[in-house]
Amino acid sequence: MPSLMLAEGVLYALILAPRRNHVTLTCSNQANRTGIGNFWLVLALAWAGLLVLSAGCSRVPSLQNGSPRTSELTGLQDLNGNGVDPLPPDSTNTTVFVFVSTDCPISNRYAPEIRRLHEKFAPLGIRFWLIYPSASELPGAIRKHLEEYQYPCSALRDPRHELVKRTQVRVTPEVAVFVPGPKLVYHGRIDDRYVDFGKERPAPTRRDLLAVLTSIASNQPVTNAPVPGVGCYISD
Structure with missing residues (x-):
């Protein structure tokens, strides 16, 4: 819209404004004036067309399909x-994040279950x-x-809690599952073995992560x- 208004202003300045100061011309001068007027008309129309084209191009998204996209997670580190x-926009894999701690007893008790799930689903590309x-x-x-x-x-490592915030986890152990997109489809407990602190079932009755x-x-x-x-709560 601003470009169209500018184009109208250019047309006014180049064509209409001179006519307000019109004087009587001889035939020769009139012919010259007509030629000059046509020249300015063509120039003004060409300029207006460029402005409209520019306005249309400005509405095209800056990122086209196949263009590089910046990483969304920048605070995670490997052990080096x-x-x-771990969640690039073009990933085609389901991704499971297991939030753990070296000194959380409940988290450590789930190590065998994580190994079993990894053995079952990693060969499927998860x-x-x-x-x-x-x-x-x-x-x-x-x-x-x-x-x-x-x-x-x-x-x-997630020392800035970038992934913690994105996945909405609160304690270790908890998990977050993303499908390609990436889209978060589940976050929370691994199963219901632990009812509360100090209250543990002999075996879980619901295996949430397995079901997902x-x-x-x-x-x-x-x-x-x-x-x-x-x-164990993840402290801020």
Whole structure:
């Protein structure tokens, strides 16, 4: 709209304004004036066309299909201190984030279950990441933790809680599952083994993460509602 208004202003200045100061001309001068007028008319129309074209082009999105897109997650680090974005926009894999802590007893009790789920679903193309959200847990301690509990997954640190906030997790252990998009389809507990602090069932009656991954592997919609986990709170 501003470009069209500018074009109208140009037309007025080049064509209409001179006519307000019109004087009587001889035939020769009239012919010259007519030729000059036609020249200015063509120039004004061409200029207006360029302005309209420019206005139309400005509405085209700056990112076209196939253009590079910036990473959305910039604060996560691998154990060598390198930045990692585990959720690139063009990812075609389902991604599972398991939030853990080296010194949380409940979190550590789930290591065998995480190993079983990884063994079952990783061959189907589902990617597992262990996320350590505590800034005080340094790479050396994390490497020792991975070895002690025989975790087969890659580990990332989230010291700025960038992924914690995006996934809405509150405690360790909790999980977040993203399908390609990326789109968050589940976050919360792994299962219902722990009812409360100090209250543990002999075996879980609902395996939430297993149900979510089974639905995804079967190309079925995820219908599991988020259920908060029981564990160690992730401090700010």
